[in-house]
Structures are given as structure tokens and as C-alpha cells.
Amino acid sequence: MNKSSFGLIGLGVMGKNLSLNIAEKGHSLSVYNRTIEGEEKVVNEFLELQEEHMRINGFTSLNNFIDSLEHPRKILIMIKAGKAIDQLIDLLTPLLSEGDILIDGGNSHYQDTKRRQQFLKEKKINFIGLGISGGEEGARKGPSLMPGGDLQSYDMVAPVLESIAATDIRGSKCCSYIGPDGSGHFVKMVHNGIEYGEMQLLAEVYALLSVSRSNEEIKELFVEWNSGNLNSYLLKITADILTAKEGNRYVLDLILDKAGNKGTGSWSTKAAFDLGTANTMMASAVFARYISSFKDKRSALSKLITGSSDSDSNIHNKTIKKAYEFARIINHQQGFQLLNEASKLYKWRLNLSEISRIWTNGCIIRSELMNNCISYFSNNHDLFENSNIIETLKANEQAIKSVLINGLTNRVPLDVFSAANNYWIAMTTERLSANIIQAQRDYFGAHTYQRVDASNHNFFHTNWHKL
Ligand SMILES: NC(=O)C1=CN([C@@H]2O[C@H](COP(=O)(O)OP(=O)(O)OC[C@H]3O[C@@H](n4cnc5c(N)ncnc54)[C@H](OP(=O)(O)O)[C@@H]3O)[C@@H](O)[C@H]2O)C=CC1
Numbered sequence: 001m002n003k004s005s006f007g008l009i010g011l012g013v014m015g016k017n018l019s020l021n022i023a024e025k026g027h028s029l030s031v032y033n034r035t036i037e038g039e040e041k042v043v044n045e046f047l048e049l050q051e052e053h054m055r056i057n058g059f060t061s062l063n064n065f066i067d068s069l070e071h072p073r074k075i076l077i078m079i080k081a082g083k084a085i086d087q088l089i090d091l092l093t094p095l096l097s098e099g100d101i102l103i104d105g106g107n108s109h110y111q112d113t114k115r116r117q118q119f120l121k122e123k124k125i126n127f128i129g130l131g132i133s134g135g136e137e138g139a140r141k142g143p144s145l146m147p148g149g150d151l152q153s154y155d156m157v158a159p160v161l162e163s164i165a166a167t168d169i170r171g172s173k174c175c176s177y178i179g180p181d182g183s184g185h186f187v188k189m190v191h192n193g194i195e196y197g198e199m200q201l202l203a204e205v206y207a208l209l210s211v212s213r214s215n216e217e218i219k220e221l222f223v224e225w226n227s228g229n230l231n232s233y234l235l236k237i238t239a240d241i242l243t244a245k246e247g248n249r250y251v252l253d254l255i256l257d258k259a260g261n262k263g264t265g266s267w268s269t270k271a272a273f274d275l276g277t278a279n280t281m282m283a284s285a286v287f288a289r290y291i292s293s294f295k296d297k298r299s300a301l302s303k304l305i306t307g308s309s310d311s312d313s314n315i316h317n318k319t320i321k322k323a324y325e326f327a328r329i330i331n332h333q334q335g336f337q338l339l340n341e342a343s344k345l346y347k348w349r350l351n352l353s354e355i356s357r358i359w360t361n362g363c364i365i366r367s368e369l370m371n372n373c374i375s376y377f378s379n380n381h382d383l384f385e386n387s388n389i390i391e392t393l394k395a396n397e398q399a400i401k402s403v404l405i406n407g408l409t410n411r412v413p414l415d416v417f418s419a420a421n422n423y424w425i426a427m428t429t430e431r432l433s434a435n436i437i438q439a440q441r442d443y444f445g446a447h448t449y450q451r452v453d454a455s456n457h458n459f460f461h462t463n464w465h466k467l
């Protein structure tokens with residue numbers, strides 16, 4: 001049997017579709033899935049999916065899989081993130097040779113990726129942390145790829161990765177070397193943080209509009225928005241979701257209102273805490289999911305509130321559209337600021353314009369705004385340095401205020417809209433109330449403070465009890 005040029009481990013949702021994508025691009029491929037009770041058929045069932053022109057060999061023995069690969073071996077791991085990756089690396093390392101390249105395409109934590117790179121480097125095995133976005137369809141038809149690690153190793157796998165990636169409007173591949181260490185997985189994590197903000201915004205728009213509009217009316221509005229500058233993949237799929245029916249019932253009405261999560265949103269938020277950036281929208285989106293999960297408690301407490309409903313269904317389509325546009329800009333501003341701070345701290349030299357470009361197709365957060373981010377970030381690192389952005393935010397400030405008032409009146413929680421508004425107001429306010437915080441800190445803990453009438457380098461303490 002001829003040796004395969006590429007290997008893939010893990011035939012779950014992503015692994016299966018990536019395998020078909022890789023084989024379709026003409027690469028010979030070996031695939032492996034662990035064999036546990038009840039899963040013996042995974043590999044054989046997958047092989048039945050391959051089309052005639054594809055060259056895929058399937059294995060249930062890890063040794064045979066490894067033996068089937070050309071040297072240096074190039075293996076994409078598509079299994080559950082976390083401990084499973086370390087366990088697999090432990091099984092693989094005795095079987096691998098110097099110069100082989102492992103690629104972790106899962107949603108692994110960027111610090112785990114860095115640790116694994118260092119561990120494998122001692123064994124002269126290369127390790128690439130590859131962020132992948134696009135879900136099931138993207139994996140099959142063309143995902144957005146965010147590879148991070150050693151550049152020379154990336155160059156060796158680039159022909160395969162670039163061949164399977166989505167293509168942007170200029171015909172370039174949505175795959176670009178991100179930088180060293182775990183930078184690829186960091187960038188994917190922030191992609192998901194932005195994704196959380198975008199998803200929660202749409203959920204909040206839906207919640208407000210559904211006070212007075214039918215699903216069909218909301219869908220019509222979303223379809224209209226999607227034909228203009230608010231175009232995005234998430235808006236499109238939300239429009240589709242709104243009117244999907246099982247029999248005569250909306251599928252949406254049958255879905256329990258408890259949002260799940262696999263961790264990347266909270267990791268991004270934790271990274272924001274570590275790096276000192278204000279990622280209030282992704283944090284609010286994570287907390288909104290957590291609050292939704294307290295279903296029993298919410299149900300019980302909701303019984304206490306019945307009967308006290310003020311409501312105002314008079315929110316105009318144009319108003320909510322402007323507020324949505326406003327909040328999306330803030331969400332992207334915050335997400336890219338997180339990338340910016342990480343880039344400075346870890347010396348990754350992240351290219352925000354290029355990251356925007358590879359996020360314009362194949363990935364879940366592709367949108368017209370992301371297209372515009374390519375040029376916004378070609379000249380600076382901050383959306384707030386762009387005068388058009390500032391003008392749009394100023395023009396939409398009244399709209400977000402009306403939306404928030406409408407949410408309060410209708411008892412609709414608007415976590416991310418509120419976070420967007422508060423961020424904008426605070427960031428455009430010269431003097432905040434942080435002087436109170438500093439005074440309190442100094443009062444109880446002698447933490448000292450800077451003064452408006454002295455240099456920033458000097459710190460002062462007041463003996464508050466003696467004043
Ligand atoms: N689904 C999505 O939209 C996206 C997912 N990802 C990431 O890609 C990775 C794979 O996701 P997805 O395909 O959705 O997951 P699935 O749950 O569909 O598949 C998981 C795969 O991991 C294997 N696996 C699980 N535990 C172990 C273990 N301990 N040792 C070896 N293999 C194991 C499973 O094997 P078995 O069949 O034997 O259980 C299966 O092949 C994850 O990190 C995910 O976060 C990234 C982007 C998008």
C-alpha cells in the first residue's frame with residue numbers, strides 16, 4: 001500500500017468533514033479513530049462516505065496508522081480538547097520520529113498548546129496549534145484556519161491547509177500563519193469570544209422584537225438587514241432558524257432556553273482579565289448563558305413577578321437596527337483590543353488586518369463588518385481611531401438608549417446591549433468616578449493614588465481619619 005501524505009485522528013463532526021475536504025483536494029489520507037465499545041464501526045462507516053476519486057485509508061490500530069504515513073509525518077488531531085489531547089500525545093510520541101508534525105485542530109487552550117509545543121520540541125517533534133472555524137459545513141467546504149507555532153513546520157503543512165481553506169472575495173485563502181506559540185489557538189479563542197457577543201446580541205434583538213412581532217416579521221427584517229451593511233453569517237442563520245417548523249410548531253419554541261457552552265467564551269473573558277482589557281460584551285454574553293442555565297430557579301422566581309407588566313411594543317425597526325449596528329462595532333472593537341494586548345505582551349506581532357481577512361469567509365463570524373475591518377486595521381490597531389466608525393457610533397447613540405429603555409419597560413434583559421452602551425459612554429467620558437474607587441482604596445488599605453495636580457509618576461496617601 002502506498003504511504004499517505006497526510007493523517008487525521010478523530011472522526012467526529014469536524015474530523016469526518018475535514019477528511020473528506022482534504023481527500024477531495026487530491027491528498028492521500030490516512031484516518032484513525034479510537035476503538036472503544038460501541039464505536040468499532042466509526043472508521044468503516046466513515047470510509048463508506050468517501051467518493052471514488054478519494055484516496056483515504058482507514059485504521060483502528062494507531063501503530064498501523066502511523067506506519068501508513070510518509071515521512072515526515074503530518075497528522076491533524078481532531079478530538080475533544082483538554083486531557084484527551086495529552087493522553088493522545090502520550091500514545092503517539094513513542095511511535096513518531098524526529099521532524100514529524102502534529103497539528104491540533106481542536107479548540108484547545110492556548111497555554112496548553114504552548115506547553116505541548118515545549119514538551120514535544122524536546123523530542124524533536126513539531127506541534128502546531130491550529131484554530132479552525134466554520135463548523136460542520138465549513139470543515140467540509142472550506143473553513144477559516146488560524147495556524148500558530150513554528151513557521152518552518154507551518155510551511156511544510158501549508159499546501160494541505162491552504163488547499164482546504166475557504167477563499168476570500170479576492171481569491172486568497174482564509175488561512176494565514178498567525179505567529180509562534182499558542183497564538184493560533186489564542187486567535188481562535190477570541191474569534192469565539194466575538195462569536196458569543198454576536199450570538200447574544202441577536203438573541204437580545206429577537207427578545208425585544210418578539211414582544212410585538214411574529215417570527216415571520218422578524219425574519220423579514222433580518223433578511224432585509226442581511227442584504228446591506230449588517231450582513232453576517234450569524235444573522236443569516238438566525239433568520240433561517242426563526243421560521244423553521246416541526247409540524248405546525250416553530251422548532252425554536254420547542255428548544256429549552258438553557259444555553260450550553262464548551263468553554264472558549266469564558267477562556268477569552270479570563271484572558272481579558274489577565275491582560276487588563278475591557279471585554280465586557282463577551283463577558284456579559286458568557287454570563288447571560290450561565291443565567292439561562294438556572295432554568296428551575298428562573299421558573300420558580302418568575303411566578304413572583306406575574307401581573308406587574310408594563311409594556312411598550314413601540315420600538316421602531318430603524319431604531320433597533322441602529323442599536324444593533326452600534327453594538328456590533330463595540331463587540332469587534334473589544335475583541336480586536338484583546339488580540340492587540342496579547343500581541344504586545346507575548347510579542348506575537350499579530351496582523352489584525354490579515355486576521356480580519358481570514359475571518360471574512362469560512363468562519364462563523366464572517367460579515368460585512370469583518371470585510372471592512374481589513375482596511376480599518378491596515379492603518380491602525382483600534383477601531384476608535386477611524387473617523388467613520390466614530391461618526392456611526394455617535395449617530396447611533398440615541399438608538400441604543402431607546403433600545404435599553406424599551407428593554408427595561410418590557411422586562412427584557414439586554415446584557416450585551418447594556419455592556420456595549422456602558423463601554424462607549426465610559427470610553428468617551430473624560431472624568432469617570434474612578435476617583436472614588438481610588439479614595440476608598442487609599443482609605444482602607446493605604447493603596448495610594450495619583451493626583452490631577454501632580455505628575456503621573458507620583459503617588460500620594462491621605463491620612464483620611466485625620467481630615
Ligand atoms: N463542532 C464544531 O463546530 C467545531 C469544533 N471544534 C473543535 O474540534 C474538536 C472536535 O470537535 P467535534 O468534531 O465537534 O467533536 P465530536 O464530539 O463530534 O468528536 C470528538 C472526537 O474526539 C474523539 N475523542 C473524544 N475523546 C477522546 C479521547 N479521550 N481519546 C481519543 N479520541 C477521543 C471522539 O472519538 P469517539 O468517536 O471514539 O468518541 C471523536 O472522534 C473539538 O476540540 C472542538 O472544540 C472546532 C471548531 C468548530
Ligand SMILES: O=C(CO)[C@H](O)[C@H](O)COP(=O)(O)O
Nearest residue numbers: 107133134261262263264364
Ligand atoms: O468553535 C466553534 C465555533 O467557532 C464551536 O462550534 C464551539 O463549540 C462553539 O462554542 P460553544 O460550544 O461554547 O458555543
